[in-house]
Each structure stands twice: as C-alpha cells, then as structure tokens.
Amino acid sequence: MEITFLGTSSGVPTRSRNVSSVALRLPQKSEIWLFDCGEGTQHQLLRSDLKSSQIRRIFITHMHGDHIFGLMGLLASTGLAGAKGQVDIYGPPELKDYLNACVRYSHTHFASRVQVHPVQPGVVFENDQFTVTCNPLKHRIPAYGYAVTEKDRPGRFDVEKAKALGIPPGPIYGDLKKGETVTLEDGRQVSGKDLCEPDEPGRKFVYCTDTVFTENAVDLAADADVLIHEATFAHQDAEMAFERLHSTSTMAAQVALAAPVKQLIMTHFSPRYAPGNPIRLNNLLEEAQAIFPNTCLAHDFMVYEIPRHRD
Structure with missing residues (x-):
C-alpha cells in the first residue's frame, strides 16, 4: 500500500501545492484508489509516476469545490483516452446530482463505466482483501472520513x-x-x-478532511498504521479554525494520540503559512510533534509506503 499526495493545499492552489487529492496504490491489485479530486488532479497525475488508467475507486469526503472540481475533468479525460474499466465513486448523496448535471451540460457520456454510490456511516465497500468504512466528520457541510483496512493475510504454508x-x-x-x-x-x-506461519496482520489507512476535532475521527482512526489528517491552521489561529470548522495542527495531533495511530501525516495547509509569513509550516509541525512525535508534513508528490507488520 503506497500513498502519493497529489494536492496538499487548502481552499486554493499555490505555486507549490495543489488542492486536495491523495492516491492509494494497491500493487497487489494494480489499482489506484483516489481520495478527493480537487481541480488540477489530472495534471498532478501526469506529473507523478501513477497511471490514471489504473484508477478503480474514488472516495469523496464532501462537496466543497477544492475537493471535487477536478473529478469531472479526470473522468472525461480517462474516457477520451480509451479507459474502459469501471470506476466506482463514493461520496455524499449530492455527488450523483452534481455529476449528472456536469454530464448534462457538457454533453459528456460515461455509459455504464462510472457508478456513483452514496455513502452512509459504516461499511461502504468490501472485497476479499479490503474493507472501507466511513464516519461523519464535523464541517460546515456534511463530510466523511474514510478508513481502508486490509484483511489479515494467511501465513506461509511450510x-x-x-x-x-x-x-x-x-x-x-x-x-x-x-x-x-x-x-x-x-x-x-x-x-x-x-x-502455517502466523497470519500477517493487515494494514490500516485513514483519511480525515475537512473537520474540526471530533471523536468520530478518533474512532475511525483507531489503531491505524497511518492517519492523514487536515491541519489547515496553526494552534494560535484556533479561533479561526473553530469558526470555519477546520483543524489546527494540535487538533490533528490529538486525534492521532487518542486513536492511537502509528504515523500522522498532516495536510490541507492554509496558504497563509507560506514562506515569508510570521508563522511557517515548520511551526505547525513543531506544535503537532509536541503532542504526537511521529508526525510529518505532506507535500505534493510525497510518497509514503505503509510498512507491513513484522513480529
């Protein structure tokens, strides 16, 4: 399981960071599962080592533009490129209406290649290798966090x-x-x-954005190998975070500590912390590490391999 960050800015893109999108590559299935699809995601894919033709599932957290404006363009481009495999899309109930409107007014046709699945709390997808669950977060509009849990693999037969x-x-x-x-x-x-050798425990990947601190995120992230959590604001801007229902660096760290998780990767940073400003992203990192030391900052095209469990 390999994570590639395609966009790590909040709200609007910057020179160095695109808006939200994270790709989870599953080598054993030659599939890519995409989490959010902000504007420009297809360009980010072209600049990465990922193949858009391998995108099999897309999980959308909520209906704000910086998380969905790239979806229609990506689907249209892969269709024009000749992709024939089915793409399953999961997200809030309004997502289907949004895509239907895009199809209607752009005269784009997916036939039956694209299937949209409205999500509710609980299991949203399961096969013989993975279970995907979601939990509601706390944002200005309905938003969901997702957890991908790999099932235990049988031990090697001697x-x-x-x-x-x-x-x-x-x-x-x-x-x-x-x-x-x-x-x-x-x-x-x-x-x-x-x-047989002992079963090999499966890994767990969790993606939570956009949200203020919520126990639902803690529950979703329980014992995760890696938690990707938004950290739009620095701790000193907590009042602004509560007003806009976004997280600070310390809120993200508190979720990671309470869950607990093995690795916290923060993302979705406000452009206000760009170089030259009084508060920099390194300050957000220091704030989070004071609570949860195993924390790092995501950047566009950062790749993180989720390690397997070893005895």
Whole structure:
C-alpha cells in the first residue's frame, strides 16, 4: 500500500501545492484508489509516476469545490483516452446530482463505466482483501472520513515441513493452507495451523478532511498504521479554525494520540503559512510533534509506503 499526495493545499492552489487529492496504490491489485479530486488532479497525475488508467475507486469526503472540481475533468479525460474499466465513486448523496448535471451540460457520456454510490456511516465497500468504512466528520457541510483496512493475510504454508511429515502433495495441501485439520490415509490427524506461519496482520489507512476535532475521527482512526489528517491552521489561529470548522495542527495531533495511530501525516495547509509569513509550516509541525512525535508534513508528490507488520 503506497500513498502519493497529489494536492496538499487548502481552499486554493499555490505555486507549490495543489488542492486536495491523495492516491492509494494497491500493487497487489494494480489499482489506484483516489481520495478527493480537487481541480488540477489530472495534471498532478501526469506529473507523478501513477497511471490514471489504473484508477478503480474514488472516495469523496464532501462537496466543497477544492475537493471535487477536478473529478469531472479526470473522468472525461480517462474516457477520451480509451479507459474502459469501471470506476466506482463514493461520496455524499449530492455527488450523483452534481455529476449528472456536469454530464448534462457538457454533453459528456460515461455509459455504464462510472457508478456513483452514496455513502452512509459504516461499511461502504468490501472485497476479499479490503474493507472501507466511513464516519461523519464535523464541517460546515456534511463530510466523511474514510478508513481502508486490509484483511489479515494467511501465513506461509511450510511445504518442506509437510513433506517431512510424509504428507503427499495434492488437494490436501489446499485444506492445510486454510488451517483445517485433515485425516491422512494412515489415520493421523494433522492441523494445517501447525504447518502455517502466523497470519500477517493487515494494514490500516485513514483519511480525515475537512473537520474540526471530533471523536468520530478518533474512532475511525483507531489503531491505524497511518492517519492523514487536515491541519489547515496553526494552534494560535484556533479561533479561526473553530469558526470555519477546520483543524489546527494540535487538533490533528490529538486525534492521532487518542486513536492511537502509528504515523500522522498532516495536510490541507492554509496558504497563509507560506514562506515569508510570521508563522511557517515548520511551526505547525513543531506544535503537532509536541503532542504526537511521529508526525510529518505532506507535500505534493510525497510518497509514503505503509510498512507491513513484522513480529
């Protein structure tokens, strides 16, 4: 599981930061799952090592323009480029109406390639490898955070150990790999669990933006390997954060600490903290690290590999 930040600014783009979008690459499935799609996201994809043709799912947190204005352009461009695979889009109920209006007035046609799924708190998608859940956040309009949880992977089956026990290769190996107990021709009973390494715990990725501090974010991020959380404002601008229902650096750190998570990556920074201003982004980092040391700042095209669990 590899994260690429395609946009890390809040509200408007800057010279060095585009508006919100994060890509989660799943190498085992050759798929990319996109979280938010601000204006210019397709240009950011072109500048990255990602292939837009691999985008399989898009998760939208809320209907503010800096999170959705790039969606229609991306879908249209991939369609014109000949992409034929289905794209499933998840987001607030209004998202379907928005895309239908864009289709109507731009005369763009997706046929059945694009499917829109309105989300509600709870599980929004599940397959044999991943579960995606969402929780409502606290913003000026309905907004959702998303958690992607990788299911545990079965431990490696020790073929040499099985052979040493005199178990002949064949369909019986499949049952043993599942951890089942089988009876051999000589009457011996063998448990597959004794021939398999321990299961490899799955990883958890959480994306929360836009929101002021909320316990819903803490619940969603519980025990996550990585939490991406907005930090629009510095701590001294907390009054402004509460007025606009955005987070400060310290709020993001408090969520990470309470969850708890292994790594906090802050994003969605106000342009007011650009170089030359009294408060810089490094100040936001220092504020957060005072609460949750394992914190870093995202920047456009930053890549973060979520490590696997090792005993």
